[in-house]
Amino acid sequence: MSLPLPTLHIWPAQWDLPSIEPASLAAVLYLQLSIPGGFNVVECANPDLSPSGSTVECAKRTAWSAHIESTFGDLVAHMFYSLPTNYNGLTYPALxxxxxxPQRYYVPQRVRNLYHKRLEASGLWNLPGEEVEDKEAEKRAFGQEEKKKEEEPEKIFKSAFERQRVLERARAAFDLYARLLDDNRFFYYDRPTSLDVLLAAHTLLLLHPPFPDPLLPSLLSMSYPTLLSHARLVLSTAFPGSTAPSQQLHILPPHAYSLRSLLPYPSLSSFWSGGGQPKTERSEEDKRFDRMRWAWIxxxxxxxxxxxSFWGPKIIIATSLSEDEEDEDGAGEEFIYEVDGVEEEGEDEGDEDLVMAPxxxxxxxxxxxxxLDFDTFTVLDLQQEILAASxxxxxxxxxxAGYPPRSLTGVIPELPLSSLGLSPGEQIIVTQKPGPSASASSSSAPLRPPLPTDPRANIVNPPASLPSPSSTGPSSTSAARSDEPDYVETPDGGYLVHRIVPDDNSCLFSSIAVVFEQDITKAPKIRQxxxxxxxxxxDTWTEAILGRPRNDxxxxxxxxxxxxxxIELTIxxxxxxxxxxxxxxxTGRIDRFTPSSGAxxxxxxxxxxxxxxDAALIAPELGVPEEWCTCIVPVESQQDDDDGVLRALKALADKLRSKRRFTNTATFDLKCEVCGKGLKGEKEARAHASETGHVKFGEY
Structure with a gap:
């Protein structure tokens, strides 16, 4: 069965040219050079009648396509090339x-380097432990013994927060295109357009590969069924039937590359392969060039x-000495050799390696x-190295250091280098402080609620939830709140009330117990x-998704x-x-966690x-008992602005935001109330608590 010829819609012909419009003329030339006479042409002088959409639609499609290539392209490249687990376990073996x-030994890394600058610029490259893991992987590849290290809590927290940052970027992109698709099968018409194809191509590359670290595929599968069904619909439309898409293509033999491709002389490569091609007459200039090349070789x-022969190293074979000769030459002496003027003992001594990190x-x-040696160097050693360089x-x-760059506050020269929370391979930005200036006394600034007194408490999946552990300080987060809960009116005449739960390390589970069980004491049941x-x-909750061993x-x-x-909210x-x-x-952003069965x-x-x-409940009147409140509400719309309850929830969040009822754990300024050291964010507070045992903090 012959396929119909493709149809090209162009502006009309004029002046013995196929078209009067440059893009149309270029398209005709492209097709005529590629498939001469193998296409039809329809002339159209009205852009509003274009089968590919109006001028405005074309402009929007171009803009959306550029956005997909930027946002989704970064996410796909991050999964394939930035995460060391995925690159070493999937991308490199596939390439x-x-x-x-010899191409397989250097081309994959060269491809990865091409994405390095792009991902570094977008903030998706230098994740925690990336360079260290790469070096350890190289050591294992060359048979070196892997050094067993204990995971530091600071690195665990940093990795978790960085993974959450990637998830935030992904959610923003996925939410946008899920709303753009809405309930439609395709973006513009009842058939796929170039925009549908481009989005589906990126989505399929996030879904189909068996990534060892399925960070983004898990998010897509659990929270964005619209994008999943759209990508699969485009694929099934392009390749109908049960046969795999790759088997439906007419694939020609690939270009072959091997060691003979490195030979400098083309005739040697053809001689290696046995010839088979008719010889062409070579010009005198070509023959002269060949003779000069052979002369140079x-x-x-x-x-x-x-x-x-004259200056190379000489190989001398010496027979072993007899026992008598050995005695005369100094038998029993320990073998010592000298390298660059430094005497070193032989392998009998087994010196302990000094591990230096860049x-x-x-x-x-x-x-x-x-x-630097992270085990023995102090902060002063780092400062001296910086002095020598800058x-x-x-x-x-x-x-x-870090991304975004954060100040290394409280730099005390006598402390070990590990107190700064740096990782091997990390970048430090060094600038010169301005001259001394008067500053207001920090003692006059009112303290915000103190940080939890036990920063070393275990955290399960901290990115999406960082509820505050209990505090034994004089004030807590709950104490800082007003006794009267905040509320806003709902469209049906009720009140959406802020139901505050205690700061007892179980705020998420307590809130779930309130809305589903109507009993806050059932928080342990929610954990179970x-x-x-x-x-x-x-099968679903693997170690890769959980980020740690399942039993742990x-x-x-x-x-x-x-x-x-x-993870807990999804379950x-x-x-x-x-x-x-x-x-x-x-931020006012609403994150939705839907059942695995669908909406x-x-x-x-x-x-x-x-x-x-905390929880949010709907009360018929203010001041009524909690058992009179509605905890579960019907879904009016999948669009936030079309759902009356979600609009009320946003209004309640705006009200809380105006009262500063939120905390940015990455940027807030803290002070240790024991030693007075200034700290930046929760990560530094945890590191300080682990090093000193000080667990009482206040916010500037």
Whole structure:
């Protein structure tokens, strides 16, 4: 069965040219050069009648396509090339399997380097432990023994927060296109357009590969069924039938590359392959060039032989000495050899290796890479290295690290280097402090609620939920709130009330117990539900998704001092067959956790302040008992602005935001109330508590 010829819609012909419009003329030339006479042409002088859409639609499609290539392209490249687990376990083996020797040994890394700058610019490259893991993977590949290290809590927290940052970027992109698709099968018409194809191509590359670390595929599968069904619909439309798409293509033999492709002379490659092609007459210029090339190769070979003959190393074979000769020469002496003037004992002594880790300095004089021993160096050693590179004295050094760059506050020279929370391979931005200036006394600033007194408490999935552990200080988060709960009116005449739960390390589980069980004391039951689901469904809740061994995760979640987050909310939404809508007070963003079976007709409401979860209930009148309130509400619309309850939830979050009822755990300024050290964010507070045992903090 012959396929219909493609049809090209262009502006009409004029002046003996196929078209009067440049893009139309270029399209005709492209097709005529590629498939001469193998297409039809329809002339059209009215752009509003174009079958591919109006001018406005074309402009929008171009803009959306550029946005997809930017946002989705970064996410796909992040999954394939940035995460070391995925690159070493999936991307590199796949690329190497397509290539022959020697390309497979250098081309995959070259491809990865092409994405390095792009991902670094978008903030999706330098994740915690990335360079260290790469080096450890290289050591294992070359047979070196892997050094067993204990995971530091600071690195665990940093990794979790960085993964959450990637998830935030992904949610923003996925939400946008899920809303754009809405309930439609395709974006514009009843058939796929170039925009549908581009989005489906990126989505399929996030879904189909078996990533060892399925960070984004898990998010897509659990929260965005619209994008999943759209991508699969485009694929099935392009490749109908049950046969795999790759088997429906007419694939020609690929270009072959091997060692013979490295031969400098083309005739040698053809001689290697046995010829088979008719010889063409070569010009005199080509023959002259060939003779000169052979002359150069011959001179290079002769020069190498002459060099090794006269100046190369000499190999001397010496017979072993007899026992008598050994005695005369000093038998029993320990073998010592000297390298660059330094005497070193032989392998009998077994010196302990000094492990040095690289740190990259970006300072006013340029970029410098230094080597530091994280186990023995102090902060003063780092400052001296910076002085040697930048000529900035330690007292004037302003140091920043991380992404986004954060100040390394409280730099005390006597402390170990590990107190700064740096990782091998990390970059430090060095600038010179301005001259001394008067500043207001920090003692006059009112203290915000203190940080939880036990920063070393176990955290389960901290990115989506950082509720505050209990505090034994004079004030707590709850104490800082007003006795009267905040509320807003709902469209049906009721009141959406902020139901505050205690700061007892179980705020998420207590809030869920309030909305689903109408009994806050059942928070331990909610923990047990999560643990049972993870224990009974090992295929879904794998170690890669949980971020730690399954048994360890289950033990931690059952502890009353552990926190919950996105994983727990996803499990509970499926268990109760009800959507959980959580609003972030600081940003006003609503995160929805839907049951695995699909969209729910009911939902419950949570309020997230950055370090704490509360519930939101609908009361018929203010001041009524809690049992009179409605905890589960019907879903009016999947669009936030079309749902009256969600509009009220956003209004309540706006009200809380105006009262500063939120905390940004990454940027708030803290002070240790024991030693007075200044700290930046929760991560530094945890590191300080681990090093000093000081667990009482206040916010500036």
């Amino acid at each position: 190497a399997s397509f290539m022959s020797v 011959g001179m290079a070979v002769l020069g190498s032989i002459a060099y090794w 740190i990259r300095l970006r300072h006013p004089k340029g970029v410098t890479t230094i080597e 000529e900035i004295p330690p007292s004037a050094q302003d140091l920043k 539900i999560v643990a049972d689901v993870i224990r009974n469904d090992p 995760y289950i033990t931690t979640i059952l502890s009353p001092n552990s926190w919950g987050g996105a 509970l939404a499926t268990y109760y067959a009800t959507e959980i809508a959580s609003i972030d007070v600081e 729910s007709v009911n939902r419950v409401l949570l309020i997230y302040s950055g370090i704490h979860y």
